[in-house]
Amino acid sequence: MCKKGTLLMFCVCMSLCNDDIVLVIDDVNVTAQSHTNQLSSSIDITGGTTQVKRSYIEALPATGGGITQILRLNPAIKYNATQRTSTNAAEIDPDDISINGAPSWQNSFLLDGVNFNNDLNPRQSRISALNTKSQFSPNATLPDIGSISQGINLDSELLESISVHDSFVGAKYGGFEGGVVEAKTRDPRKGFHGKISTKYTSDTYLKTYIDNQLLSEYKSSTNPKLQSEFTKRIYNLTLEGHLSDDFGLIFSASQTRSQFLKVNLGGRSAYFPANGEPQYNKQVRRSDNYLLKGIWYASDRVKVTPSFLYTPAHSTHANTFSKNGDFDIKTDGIIGSVGVDYEGDSFELLNLFSYSRLISSKDASHQNFITWPTTNHHNWGGTYSAEGAYGDIDQIQQTYSYKGELNFNPVDLFGVNHTFSMGVELAHKTGKYAIPGFFTAGTAFLKPLSAGQSCRADDKLCIDDITSVASGIPASRFSSTHGGFFHKYTKYQGKAKASINETSAWVQDEMQIGRLTTRIGARIDSESYYNQTTFSPRFSATYDVFGDEKTKINFGANRYHGRNIFSYALRNAMNSLAYTCERPTVYDGSDFVCKSNGSLPRYTQSNLDVPYNDELAFGLKQQIYNIDATFKFIKRYGRKEVRAKSYWNMPNYYNPLRPNPHYNPNYDNYYFEYDNSGKSRSDIYEIKLASVKDFEFYGSHGFELIFNYIDTKRNYNTEDNYLERDFYSIDYDGSAKDIDKVIYNGAIIDRNSLPSADFNEPWEIKLLTMHKFSPINLGFTKIKTNLSNFFSYRGKHESIVRVGITKLDGQDYATYENVNFGRAFNWDAKLGFEFGAVKNSAFFVNLEAYNVLNRRVIAGKFIDGVGKNTKTYTVYEPGRQLWFEVGYKW
Template sequence: MPSPRLRCVSLSGYRSLSLAVLLGMPALTLAASPGSSPQSHHEQQQHFQIPAQPLATALIAFSQQSGWQVSAESTLLTGLNSAPVNATTSPENALARLLRDSGLQWEVTSPESASILPPAESDVLQIKSTPITAMDSVFQGEQVIDRQMIESLPSGNGDITSLLRTNPNVQFDNNQLSSKTPGEIAPADISINGARPWQNLFVVDGMTMNNDLDPGNSNDSFAEISGRSQGMALDTDLLEDIKVYDSNVPVEFGGFNGGVVEANTRDPKKDFHGKVSVQMSRSEWTRYHLNEDDPDLENFEAGFGNDSQPEFKKIITRATLEGYLTDNFGLMGSFSRKDSTIPTRVFAVSNQTETANVAETQTRRIDNYFLKAVWQVNEDWKLDVSLTHAPETAKTFGPNSVYSARDMEAGGESISARLVWNAPMARVEQNLSWSELNTSRYSDSDYLIFWRSSTTKDWSTSAVASEGGFGDIEETQKTLAYKLKADWNSFNWLGLDHSVQTGLELSQNSASYERSKPHSSYTVASTGTCVGSDPYCSIGTTKEGWPGQYANKMTVSQGKVAFDTRSWALYLQDEMRYGRLTVRPGVRIDGDDYMSQTTIAPRLAIELDVFGDNKTRITGGANRYYGRNLYAYRLRDGIAAMGTEYSRASQSSEWVKGKQNANDSKFNQLKVPYDDELTLGLSHVQWDTEFAVKYVKRMGREQVSRAWGSQIGEPSEDTSTLAANYYTYYNGGKSDADIYTLTITPLQAFTLGSTRTSGQFAMDWSKINNTGLSNYSASIGATYVEDPTIQYDGKFMKYSDMPATNYNRPWTARLTTITEIEPLHLTWSNFLRYRDGYRRIAATGKKVQHEGKDAYVWAETPFSGALTWDTRIAWQVPTAKDQAVFVNLDVTNLLDKQIVGATENSGLPTYEVGRQFMLEVGYTF
């Protein structure tokens, strides 16, 4: 649709003191009586809080909050909804956001007056204006990435977290951009304010979308599957906006230590529209930066192993249809598929046997099937229902093993219904959702046998020749949730303006880990003969001189661990205004029967408008955020005991059942980890630019650690049922973070000729202490369980006070610009980022004396920082009214810088991917 237009006129005018609304007339007029304080439009930075709602009532709210008079034919507004606005911005920008998806135009007709106009009669599709916004809300804790920003920024693989690089409080995994794995398409894990990635909260249309099965596990072993924090990898083409809450988070959100990423899907457009596109990247369009000293370089170039990807091809296809079937009922259907194919070699290049030289192909796939229905019942009631099917699959191989292919599955399904009632006393929103998320593995083989290499088992160059896989595992998480939120109408009491929010949350959760099919693993002994057609007997001389071999021991694993939990939450928040001071106290109470804990999280945010002109604001806050206890803690209790041992004395003997395996993990009820937060910020508007600085201090406590029971004074009392070296979990971890940020955001686009450029500069300085003690999936060993004193970089400190080894660049500077050249239908977007160098932090193996005790020595190896420049050129070729062919060219690391991203265990540096091209071609109508 054509974008709203702004006719440039003088805007010196008057502030509003009252509102007159004329209803029941052919024309709707929203008027405000003039006051006596003239201000130019450059100074009219105001806070707007207008939720998505029928456009007519949204314009009334806009007029109330801005003091502007807005005129519109009522017939233009019928059946239309507004986009949400929650920002401190100019009235012009606020009005443009409200009308963004309506197709309507608007113009300033006089100071503090505007008229709403019908859509332009045009035969071409117009370029939308794309402003870059400041940290939008009061209290400096929220960033909004709106639809136009989503479309303008380099999109990577089209996932949510790729768009969060502009936020200075967000850091990424060191290995996210590795030159060894450019074929991956899964969304990256992120850390917000130094917290662990699995302690962020992901919300889509009010529904929690976290994978709590085992998100911190990176192993793909016999009993474990690697996970990540996002339960479903949604394509950003579905989204209306993304909100990131990194500090002073409202009480509406709980169950996190880091921050909140809230995504809202788009409503269907009023008229019939659609879009189809194909996007591609490939290894030929990618520059690899590899370490010539890497002893595994030859294996990488041959594609040996799942994490060696010298060749790949990515193709992303998208299709969307949307529109209203009646005046008040609309549908949007969308499909996207992200495919990556990666040629691979299962065996190391040193193995040149016929079996080892067989070429295989890894695959990655993420599908999104999405259907959304919106019913605007009347001006007071709105219902939307969303159905999402978002499966993920990855075909990989066990290294140096035949018949080892397996399909890894993740993602899931969800149904979400949201009912909004603009009641006389409050805006009431109810959400009812059901979701099923999974992390599963399906092996081609239901057995694994460790043969000795021989003349017949000749596919390995080592002493062992593996055959088979780890078997099937299904991890499933099901959630039925209900949320009720009421934003009560503002009222004045005791001389204060109050805006109260209350809420209730209920959820029923089920978690399970299952081996539904029996899996058998075997070890072998020597034999001279094979009787019958036993597949687990082989004649052929081994390297040890055995004439043959047979399976003499077998472990059969099958079973299920499952449990249900219930949780609830209540919250209350009151945003109080008195003159230039705004204070927002709140409290959130959470409880569950998983850990039988009830937590109370107080929240407080304060803002002072220093001069009463919305130009200089001081913010502060003191908050507590309780996280989540993961299902892995309990699911692992019982996995090892699924195995039963069998043996046979000779190849011709019957299998004899032996003992059941002892459990190797024990579940303990834990406290809920929490972060305490202190914030202080200052923002000032000068020269049509917002300058903002903020300090966030986080103190994470009661974080979950893993250790042997014997290491924390809980030895096994019966080693036949609980192994002597069993693992358990305890609240032994802590973290500390000090983060300083600076943002500079021009509030008006810079115009040069027929071009418009908006931009933002952001910078952060971070000091994050976060060690293995706060990582539930790490095995830190007995040395560090009791948090001893160590020597780091020449200084003595507690082990837990050592800097984090990941998600911890000391400082980063970011510059984002978006330039629109309307006559050419071009948009040029740039994202430049300079990151301080990666630091390798590792134990040296040495000890020194400190206060009469041994202290282990840890050392830091710094690497130089580097500038990366990512760019997107978006070109539309109009073909007819509201129709266009479009081309998007993304180039990441445009300067092809060689950047150390991480190090191997040996200390050898590995590099990030070099210059890479991604091209999208599509048609929109």
């Protein structure tokens, strides 16, 4: 007997292949909506989950942004405004996102059920130079490179759909405070199909807006952050098919290539050729995705789905003022999984076994960092010449996990329809931070050679035979005639490792009582590092007012516990990898003696608890003819958020009667305390209008219009290092200097009370339209035309920026003010043409245009420099940018 689904597929295929064939079938009960809007659709009874399908992914102008760029229409999501700017268009890292006001690292990213969050150190964003952040930042343990919140840069070309669970989230999901981004890879289709394509853009097709203060650096390319000349290419290949009726395979590969064609090594004057022209270096960004996935129907009841994803990625960097200062950043990833699903008579059992290995590491060309006086031996700098790149750093995260899920068929108990489900999750995670070995030496540890002294032949930290020396070097550190030597340096070597075992269990009951549907569940999570067990109750309800599925009211009250990240567990262990190496301050040619200086920790933790968000949510949905109108209000309370507080840790030798209240002899000279004193509150309003079915008029047309307003208040900032710790004129009296204070809008406040500097645009209107026009039949081919438009209008908002240093009562305070960013309108578009070829194959051409109207929009402000020597610059969003794509599919 032919199944209804098979019969329907046959009818559709026949009609596509031959317009003249007409089939009349009687007495077959098949219902389908062939023109359902493919923009996005709620797939959850409460409206808390939004799914974007393959047609949406292909149509949306979102090239080069990873999976998070696909989610721009979601009203709960905010983006880091300064991550993609007019001057860093060659970067390819995935975008950080905030969901419902939560920190960007407190989302859960899943690929076919496997988590791919980077939990090594996602609170600290990447640095682009040689770890030259202020030492008074809590994440400034040298050496450190930070991480990105997503462990891999996942290409959307691999995916069948992306679902975002941003509210009313069921008990199945845990490990987040903001939301869950769940990506599903494509299953192989029967037959043999494939696709090959390439995309291209460059600085030629980008209008750049730049602050005048940076124009000289931009034109001369002396700052690698200002990418004046670049090219970007993306290559995609997909092959899929079935080797038998029961077994299919899909292979998908994507390669993203970006390079700066011109990075001026301006500070390395020793490298200048004879004509005095500067030498240029090329920097590269690479990210690859290779997916091999199978699907095997072992029997009528058992399905096995093996999958392997490999995502090698690296980027090259250059410190333009340090010889041998080049290094690579690697963010490779491996995710392997096997799903085994069993369908019983009254239940479904899903099993998922997985392994992942995520790398965020640094490979330096030179295993040290030394600041030399500029002499005839080291002549590429000003007063001092830097050499090296702080050496190699390996950061590796490995996870073994199992997920089991049991879903029962609906049962009727005492007149109430119940659908029970439950599950368990087991995970063993390890995080490793390793330094193969290198040293740093600063100018403060220089001593001059005396008359008649010379360096030992193999002494690499001593220089003599001086014929020239830069002015401005103190004689107490270096002799302009005899030379000098380092008597002390800091060496980093060793590894730190932490392991966390996680166990989770959840249960859920979805009940149908007339027009009322409720979902009651609970989740228990236990982890070994802090030895905590958390309980997360989940409740949501939907009431169908008239019983026609057109008018619904939703309500929910839920608790979401966040993620544990390795940075808290590894901090002091990383700090203990520092060794102090010393020799006499009068040169005698002796060797250095090294000893660990990690006996006094820099970080203290007050028995940290797992942070959580409490959610109250209300929704209303009304279908009016062919339009769905929805309203949703979400209130989130963030509790036990982790904050970092800094303390100057020296006794007051000048005035013992006025002791430093923060002095603790068990910690380093300055130390940081992580505690759970952070809290937040977010109010989120969402209004959405969307077509239920495509409108038919010379083709099919759909739209989705969204308004969102998010108001978030925090008593902490979303990244440890987003603002530098400006310590000035510090003496031993920590209480007198009150180093945790800043001036904000004219008032002295606690630094950690500063408002957030990002993810803070309060409201936005977004409109997406998608158009598939009727094919044009030219006889030898048919031309299909697709057009998508994405419009956004963002309201005025304020952000904080450091404007300088203010001296008050003899003390220097970092000074911040609010900066108002005006309203901003943007229009992105994608125009595609498809030319039919033999059988079911076609050539296609796509043109994507971002910021079509080429509007000059301020993205934010940023600070360049360290300490007092800083400047504030304006950062602009990219101007008009064009992408071109060509390809063939069959």
